[in-house]
Amino acid sequence: MKIxxxxxxxxxxxxxxxxxxxxxxxxxxxxxxKQKTAVYFSNLREMRRVLTEKRLELLKTIKEKEPSSVYDLxxxxxxxxxxxxxxVAYLQELGIIxxxxxxxxxxPQFRYDKISFEVAI
Numbered sequence: 001m002k003i004x005x006x007x008x009x010x011x012x013x014x015x016x017x018x019x020x021x022x023x024x025x026x027x028x029x030x031x032x033x034k035q036k037t038a039v040y041f042s043n044l045r046e047m048r049r050v051l052t053e054k055r056l057e058l059l060k061t062i063k064e065k066e067p068s069s070v071y072d073l074x075x076x077x078x079x080x081x082x083x084x085x086x087x088v089a090y091l092q093e094l095g096i097i098x099x100x101x102x103x104x105x106x107x108p109q110f111r112y113d114k115i116s117f118e119v120a121i
Contacts, residue, residue, distance in 0.1 A: 006096060006112045007038035010047055010119045016040055037112075039094050044119070050094070054079070055087050062097065062110040069105035 011019075027033055041047040058077065067073040074084040088108050091097045100107040 004112045005037070005114045005116050007036060007116045007118055008047065008051065009038050009040045009117075010042070010044055011040060012042060037095075039096060050090075055091065058084070058087055059091070059097070059110050059115070062108050063112075068107060070099075070108055071105065073108055 023033055041050065058073070061067070061073060061076055065073075065076055067076055070085055070088050071081060073088070074081040077084065088097065088099060088106070092099050092108075096110070098109045098111060100109065
């Protein structure tokens with residue numbers, strides 16, 4: 001079974017633009033581009049502000065416990081529902097988690113097996 005990873009990268013805007021240009025150039029020459037799911041931050045402070053211990057615990061709980069709703073997730077974590085809803089919405093906006101809305105409940109899903117952190121120097 002192939003391990004699905006999401007990459008959390010710290011790199012400057014210039015480095016991100018350079019990488020995008022290189023990928024565009026390769027694609028325009030017909031080269032196959034390796035697909036990579038990633039979230040980029042411009043510095044370590046920003047990444048640490050977003051990926052807090054509570055949010056990482058939330059991701060691990062979603063992966064391991066597969067809660068049936070955000071309410072169930074809040075109960076498992078012993079956290080306030082409002083705060084869990086905010087964290088889930090933010091992580092969904094970043095593309096780190098998916099949320100299925102069934103009408104009466106929202107089901108959070110984390111579809112990756114690993115989170116890989118990379119720092120460009």
